[in-house]
Amino acid sequence: xxxxxxxxxxxxxxxxxxxxxxxxxxxxxxxxxxxxxxxxxxxxxxxxxxxxxxxxxxxxxxxxxxxxxxxxxxxxxxxxxxxxxxxxxxxxxxxxxxxxxxxxxxxxxxxxxxxxxxxxxxxxxxxxxxxxxxxxxxxxxxxxxxxxxxxxxxxxxxxxxxxxxxxxxxxxxxxxxxxxxxxxxxxxxx
Amino acid sequence: xxxxxxxxxxxxxxxxxxxxxxxxxxxxxxxxxxxxxxxxxxxxxxxxxxxxxxxxxxxxxxxxxxxxxxxxxxxxxxxxxxxxxxxxxxxxxxx
Numbered sequence: 296x297x298x299x300x301x302x303x304x305x306x307x308x309x310x311x312x313x314x315x316x317x318x319x320x321x322x323x324x325x326x327x328x329x330x331x332x333x334x335x336x337x338x339x340x341x342x343x344x345x346x347x348x349x350x351x352x353x354x355x356x357x358x359x360x361x362x363x364x365x366x367x368x369x370x371x372x373x374x375x376x377x378x379x380x381x382x383x384x385x386x387x388x389x390x391x392x393x394x395x396x397x398x399x400x401x402x403x404x405x406x407x408x409x410x411x412x413x414x415x416x417x418x419x420x421x422x423x424x425x426x427x428x429x430x431x432x433x434x435x436x437x438x439x440x441x442x443x444x445x446x447x448x449x450x451x452x453x454x455x456x457x458x459x460x461x462x463x464x465x466x467x468x469x470x471x472x473x474x475x476x477x478x479x480x481x482x483x484x485x
Numbered sequence: 486x487x488x489x490x491x492x493x494x495x496x497x498x499x500x501x502x503x504x505x506x507x508x509x510x511x512x513x514x515x516x517x518x519x520x521x522x523x524x525x526x527x528x529x530x531x532x533x534x535x536x537x538x539x540x541x542x543x544x545x546x547x548x549x550x551x552x553x554x555x556x557x558x559x560x561x562x563x564x565x566x567x568x569x570x571x572x573x574x575x576x577x578x579x580x
Contacts, residue, residue, distance in 0.1 A: 358492035358493055358548070359494070371548075372548065373548040373549045373550065374492070374548065374550055374568075376549075429497045442546065443500065443546065443547070444546045449545075
């Protein structure tokens with residue numbers, strides 16, 4: 296990879312990630328996430344599963360599920376479609392890396408710059424999530440991940456720990472609006 | 486209105502967009518001799534039942550799957566939901 300001469304900004308336009316603590320809730324921007332989408336081509340789903348099993352230590356997740364492995368997270372986003380996420384600093388050319396790995400079993404697209412990623416932690420995030428989207432967040436447990444609307448924006452909501460730890464991926468061009476939504480909701484429940 | 490997604494469970498109707506009658510899946514053969522008439526009927530003729538109706542819905546803000554929803558147009562009661570791909574395959578389509 297050539298030397299990076301540009302100064303990268305986070306989704307919220309800062310040089311360092313914004314971390315907000317409101318009451319017991321912490322909302323932190325995570326700029327260090329490489330994201331790629333993976334779509335199995337017709338009839339290649341089993342080949343793809345076989346290829347990725349050693350990497351994930353498990354099968355690719357089923358509908359509404361995520362699979363957390365050591366340095367890689369796989370999320371089901373549609374029929375025969377997944378997102379793979381890993382640390383951007385460890386995998387600066389993640390899409391290339393995955394594309395070379397899966398070859399013809401799947402189509403790979405770079406997604407990293409399309410999304411703003413927010414990690415939200417707290418003792419009980421259900422009242423916050425209830426205010427921003429219509430998912431049954433109380434029923435979500437670790438490994439549940441689904442796409443849903445937050446303020447008319449299609450977001451991916453990943454439960455890392457039941458009630459206490461969620462990651463939300465939203466459209467990067469609306470990062471500030473999403474962040475405002477989270478902060479406002481956090482203030483009203485804190 | 487809640488649509489019971491066959492893969493993701495009950496989801497709010499605001500996540501979906503409506504396309505129309507499920508008969509849109511039965512696209513006529515454009516190479517057939519009768520194609521002109523077939524496409525006229527396919528495009529313009531619809532049943533408009535007061536009762537059970539099969540229709541195509543797209544889970545745009547979810548997993549982007551097409552569904553065939555059986556809905557009572559008089560009561561809005563949804564009696565059956567399945568993936569459009571399963572419905573199409575049952576009708577002899579290859580995908």
